[in-house]
Amino acid sequence: MKQYGEEQWKAKPDKINAELFVMTYGALVMQLYQDYEDYSAVNNELDKLGYNIGIRLIEEFLAKNGAVKCRNFMETAHVIALVGFRTFLNTGVSVGNVSNNEYTLVMESNPLNQFVVLPDTAIQQGLLYSNVLAGCIRGALEMVNMHTQVSFIEDELMGHEHTVLSVKLINYIPEQVPLDDD
Amino acid sequence: MVVHSFYIFNRNCECVHSQKWQHYHQQPKELSEEEEQKLIFGVVFSIKGLVKKIAGEWVNSLMIEIHRSLSHHSASEQFQSFKTSRYRLHVYESPSGFKFVLITDQNTTNMSSYLQAIYAGPFNSAVVRNPLVSVADGVLSTDKLRREVELVVRSIR
Numbered sequence: 001m002k003q004y005g006e007e008q009w010k011a012k013p014d015k016i017n018a019e020l021f022v023m024t025y026g027a028l029v030m031q032l033y034q035d036y037e038d039y040s041a042v043n044n045e046l047d048k049l050g051y052n053i054g055i056r057l058i059e060e061f062l063a064k065n066g067a068v069k070c071r072n073f074m075e076t077a078h079v080i081a082l083v084g085f086r087t088f089l090n091t092g093v094s095v096g097n098v099s100n101n102e103y104t105l106v107m108e109s110n111p112l113n114q115f116v117v118l119p120d121t122a123i124q125q126g127l128l129y130s131n132v133l134a135g136c137i138r139g140a141l142e143m144v145n146m147h148t149q150v151s152f153i154e155d156e157l158m159g160h161e162h163t164v165l166s167v168k169l170i171n172y173i174p175e176q177v178p179l180d181d182d
Numbered sequence: 183m184v185v186h187s188f189y190i191f192n193r194n195c196e197c198v199h200s201q202k203w204q205h206y207h208q209q210p211k212e213l214s215e216e217e218e219q220k221l222i223f224g225v226v227f228s229i230k231g232l233v234k235k236i237a238g239e240w241v242n243s244l245m246i247e248i249h250r251s252l253s254h255h256s257a258s259e260q261f262q263s264f265k266t267s268r269y270r271l272h273v274y275e276s277p278s279g280f281k282f283v284l285i286t287d288q289n290t291t292n293m294s295s296y297l298q299a300i301y302a303g304p305f306n307s308a309v310v311r312n313p314l315v316s317v318a319d320g321v322l323s324t325d326k327l328r329r330e331v332e333l334v335v336r337s338i339r
Contacts, residue, residue, distance in 0.1 A: 055317055055318065056310045056311070056317055058278055059276070059278060059280075059301075059305070059306055059310040059317070060306055060310060060311070062276055062277050062278055063276075063301055063302035063305075063306050064302065066298065066302075143278040143279070144277050144278055145279070175193075175279070176193055176194055176195055177195075177227075178195040178220070178223060178224060178227055179195070
């Protein structure tokens with residue numbers, strides 16, 4: 001799976017410069033803070049942004065990785081960690097604590113964090129700088145019929161060793177049934 | 183081979199794109215476009231349910247075995263097409279719940295690779311990556327999608 005993810009990254013034709021991407025993201029977060037002047041509102045906005053990215057990203061992911069099958073929630077862990085993160089961010093992620101209906105994704109290095117130092121107030125008030133990732137995973141999983149809750153447990157920028165995301169299954173979404181019109 | 187028409191349905195059971203080819207001559211009928219789309223969706227939906235019920239878990243697990251051994255080729259959809267004396271209806275469903283339906287003459291077999299190509303190519307580039315189209319609701323069809331689907335369909339012949 002790991003190797004597969006790396007191949008996918010290499011095969012991907014449209015890449016952009018990492019620094020440009022990271023700087024643009026930084027500017028976006030700055031702008032959001034200037035607009036809202038409240039860190040929890042920024043967290044919310046980043047989550048929403050991520051969600052909207054996720055619901056589209058999943059289509060691209062599925063189109064390219066038709067061979068990868070997940071039968072249940074737990075199987076998505078390795079696919080997200082080894083194929084998803086590798087294809088879209090070219091970063092290695094490992095799967096941590098797996099328990100019933102919940103797993104954690106441990107990012108040894110988060111590319112979005114490059115060049116970033118948070119001011120003390122942001123740390124105190126709990127800015128989740130990379131919250132867009134959480135939203136993105138939530139959005140993507142929702143499109144394949146899984147309601148999830150994704151949250152940051154640890155963040156390098158807050159002084160932790162790694163960035164750790166927790167992904168928790170709320171429920172499977174049943175398939176929609178066409179409305180009876182007579 | 184002859185292609186008659188093509189539809190995309192979203193997870194909310196709505197028809198988000200439809201396309202017909204000019205030679206598609208039909209007798210005048212009482213159905214409106216919208217009703218026809220609803221009926222097509224209904225047929226696909228019911229057959230899928232039926233297949234699942236008849237096959238049950240056994241075939242599901244068998245299918246997964248097949249996937250493992252032939253992981254490059256997706257034979258995932260248990261129901262791929264049905265045939266009548268006049269046409270054949272092909273279906274591909276993406277894991278995210280979009281259904282791609284293609285109606286061709288009855289001699290054409292196995293269109294699922296083309297339907298998958300439409301999903302991976304035109305659908306992704308013209309809809310998913312198009313910020314002006316909202317994937318969550320309503321009609322997704324754009325001129326670009328129409329043109330690119332046309333190209334894929336031409337390549338079949």
